[in-house]
Amino acid sequence: MAGDPFGRKRGKCPICGRPSEQDFRPFCSRRCADVDLTRWLRGAYAIPDPGDSEERAADANDGAKDGEAGPDRSQ
């Protein structure tokens, strides 16, 4: 039914498929945990914000006056 993908006791390492170690659950080793973390971080950064573009544009105009990231301030 509502299957826990990692299992409660021993699951498989989602990275390499080996049995997960308790210390590194759900991974089998710190290395695999690191790999997953890196993937997650990259994915988080890589995901674009489709609904944010409009807000960004408006924010950019406003932010310019505030001097946020404004290298072109000559006044």
Ligand SMILES: [Zn+2]
């Ligand atoms: Zn692994």
